[in-house]
Structures are given as C-alpha cells and as structure tokens.
Amino acid sequence: MTSPVPTPRPGDQLASTVCTARVVVIRASASADGQPPVIACGGSPMVPAASAPPSPSGDAASATLIGKRYVDASGTLELLCTSSGAGELSCDGVRMTLKAAKPLPASD
Template identity: 55%
Template sequence: MPSPRIPALRPGDQLASATGTTRVIVIRAPQEVTGPVECGGSPMVPAQDAPAAQPAGQTPDTLIGKRYVDPADTLELLCTASGTGHLTYGGKPLAVKPPKALPASD
C-alpha cells in the first residue's frame, strides 16, 4: 500500500493545527519534504481549511512570535497564534530558534 503524498512546503504557506489554535507561517522550507508538519501529533492543515478555534484555557506549548526550526535547520516556522501541542516535522520535535546576537556597540 503506497504512503500518502505529503504536500510540498513553500515559504509563505500558512498552516493551522487541526485540533487546536496553533497557527504558523513557513519561513524556510526544505527542498524535499521528509514528513508532515504536525502539532500535538496531528498533521497541520492549510490555514483556510482549519476548523474553528478551540476554546482557550490551557497553557500554550507553541508561543506567538517564536520561530521553530528542525534539527537539520532546513525548516523554519513562525508561530502566529499560540496553542497547545508541540510542533514536529517528520516525527522530530522542532526547537525554538535562538535569537541572533547583535554586534556589540561601544
């Protein structure tokens, strides 16, 4: 049985959690997609196809304004709406990208 085709990711794509309120924008995408982008274990869907927002009340796992990257640094996502569920790509967790150090000014 063939595996389902994973859609290509392109910078500017907007994705949303199928089970929560997390929303992201793709900043950088790999040349070859090796797995789905997931939130809380469920594949993320195009933002326009996302269900209505779930009620708030839980502590978010993804934080608005943070950038998330995969271990190979080929995928970068910008969180535009906080929500529950950790982000993964191809089964591997995404980490918060550390801020760039600014040059010292004397």
C-alpha cells in the same frame, strides 16, 4: 504517512486540527529523499489555514508561543507562530525547537 501540505513553501499558512496553533512557513528546503516533511502540532498533521476547521476554544498552557520561530533538527524548515496553542510542533516526528536569537555586534 503523507502530509496534507504537499510541499511547504515560504508564505504558506498552516493550522493545527487539535488546538489553536497557527504558523507561517518562513523557510523550507527540499529534503534529501525528495519527500515533503510531515509538519504536525500535538501529534496531528497540520492543514492549510484556509481549509482548517474552527479552532477549539480554550488554551490552558501554550506549548507553541505566538511570535516565536521554530526550526527542525536539520535547520531546513523554519516556522513562525502566528497564534499560540497547546500542541508542540514537530517535523517528521521530531520535536521542533525555538530558534535562538542572533547576538548583536558589540558597539564599543
């Protein structure tokens, strides 16, 4: 399986082909095997936002939330959701998780 995006770079905008989700790549590192990761939403690979088909209308329950950052299991890929959608984000078939917020320092 090959990714429609050869190598994701920070700033790349990706869109889902099955729902209204859109993301921006925040961080992307080369993988150990040299292959670009397959970034998918709702089980279907994401495509560059400029070449994405019109988004389907209607979004009952959002699984991908606007303004949230998602990371892969190894922490090498980070995406920022710019438009929510019903599909879940995944990288190489593994579900991506919400990035935890950094705790603020105590101000005693």
